[in-house]
Amino acid sequence: KPTVNPDKQPARYATIIFMRELARHEDQLFPFPIYRELRENTPVRFDEDRNSWDVFRYEDVHRILKDPAAFSSRRGLEVRGETLLTMDQPKHTHMRNLVNKAFTPKAINDLAPRISSITNELLDQVIQSGKMDVVHDLATPLPVIVIAELLGVPAKDRMLFKEWSDTMVKGVEGSSDEAFAQMVAERDKAEKELSAYFLAILNERRKQPEDDLVSALLQAEIDGEKLQEQEILRFCILLLVAGNETTTNLITNAVRLLTEQPAIQNQVRQNPELVKTTVEETLRFYPPIVAIGRMTTQDVEIGGQLIREGQQVVSWVGAANRDPEKFEDPDTFLPDRKPNPHMGFGFGIHFCLGAPLARLEAQIALEIMLSRMDDLSFAKTTLTPIPSPFVFGVKSYPITFSAR
Template sequence: IIPMAELNTKEKRLLPFPVFNQLRQTTPVRYDESRGCWDVFRYEDIHRILKDPVTFSSKRGLAVKDRETILTMDPPRHTQLRGLVNKAFTPKVISDLASRISSITDELLDDVQIKETMDIVSDLAVPLPVIMIAELLGVPPEDRNLFKEWSDILVKGPDQNTDEAFKQIIAEKEQATDELSDYFARIAEQRRVEPKEDLISLLLQAEVEGEKLSDKEILGFSILLLAAGNETTTNLITNAVRRLTEDITLQQQLRDSPELIPGFLEEVLRFYPPIQAIGRVATQDVEIGDFLITKGQQVVSWVASANRDEAKFADPDTFIVDRKPNAHLSFGFGIHFCLGAPLARLEGQIVMETLLKRFRDIQFVTGSEMTYIQSPFVYGVKQYKVSFARL
């Protein structure tokens, strides 16, 4: 058995895929004693798990207090709330954001273009999603930095695998959640009196079967958007630029044929997935492969492995810009399929178009640092320095 700890060397965290390929062959389903959970590596098994919320519940004992969000709910409550927030996330609402995404991207690039070098992460990929979610929710721009700090803490994993580190991270998360809750409570109070055209106002007016959402539910949902939408989109943007720098001819190909960009982004999602794994809990005894998973046990589905499964994808370790079909699992599958996928795709699309329109020869600055993000479920780097020439 390859222990998960083996993945903790810098090299493997930056490129874990050969390890996943090996695990899929040797132990496609296995129980990891040290973490006390099952790991599942094959596409077919993971697809089945995500498709079956009755057997594989999303109600996992998350560390942060008892705040429930759609991410950790099962039907029927999940169905009701998801239906409601779907209405707030319609394709129209999202596509209306395109011109804002465009102008914010341009502003962020204006700030760095003179230097002909930038850190993709801190100069572009971090601020853009935070600004967009803050605007969507209706948070004033001057509070953006507060937001960034809170959302960072919410997705942070422990620095070390010790009880102390876990306790500390839980305490930090509770504090950040309390601060965010107070903050949103104040905004909600204002919007109740004076509604605006923002998501918080919409949620305040929305009803499920004749009942309004509770304050707790609205806060929970706002916090979920921050936690689920920021770092993931940051990593999509950074991983996409990383891919561009790994293949210079791809840059020209996409510049010449921008209609390839949506397919390119899907392939980035498959190849370098921002979220590597999705957790569930078995609600009853169930067999996967030759193994019996018993009621109450945790199951971790490694989508980063499923996306490279040769039984599903032809030539899976090759990056194919116009791969079709491309049924990657990076946004999940089934009833919990990522609510923010249209927004993340739109941001990715506009960032790529703008970068390629404005800059050429985008290259990784060799020798600059590339540190992976601590959380084992996230795939991304903390900084990614590139140089470029202006077009």
């Protein structure tokens, strides 16, 4: 029965280091055989190295995400103040209702024409050359530009934006205390700069509202209660942190799959109505977020194991999404899989707020790539994984193609 060992790293530290099984780059580039082994042999286990529980089966992960009272999202990560992502009920419900008002599926769908033209403009720059780096040329700039426009950030500040949001999601490279301290310092600096930047925008919109998310957040009101300035600031920053790199990885992971399986690439190109389900299947098969952290608020039993109050529990969505108990033929990518109850966007009260936006961007990006380019092929180079244990993605993904 594990208890918290005070000599060990605090939970906050444990959340950002890889499990020992995934120490090698090759395994981070393709962790699924390891997930499978862990799911089959130790579906619920305590990892001494990280002072954390790990849960791998679909049913168990689902149960955890469905029970926010026993599995809290406040896990000591709130060094920079609370956000939606780290709040519990009832505060979470209140905040989520407020931001939902400004972040409706309708508002997102209205962005489709704009997302298409940004995608086309980005592809115009590479189409003649017959090659591109999917990460650099499309999957990174697209979500940054879209979220910047949604928030009402001027185009000239976009690259600043990208730098800040990159810094804020960067994992720690290595496992030394110095590396950790440096990462925290860099994040804090980026956060301060971003806050100052958004504060200026907020003040402008307060004087002169525009048709953007910041103005809508300033207006959003429930039972006469408005969001406080600090809450809006932290929420804007959360959107960047939670939305940009994840969407970059979704688009890249989808293209990666289509280059690994050319038959599927052709099938989807010939049947564009499959793009939607292909994006969903990517979220199951190659999910950008592979692990979701919680902290127990009471003693609970999961998969026959007693987990004590106050323990960190990591739900491995990447493993759960390929659980044969839930998905038929889980290691086969089916571009038309239906139903597809993957947990790539999480599940329950914290289900990804940005899911409609991420889906739309990925669908449009794939649709346009497949309609303008034939023979998407991986330009074989060494791949580098994103150095975060929670993320599945690569730093760059060069491809060749023939323009149509």
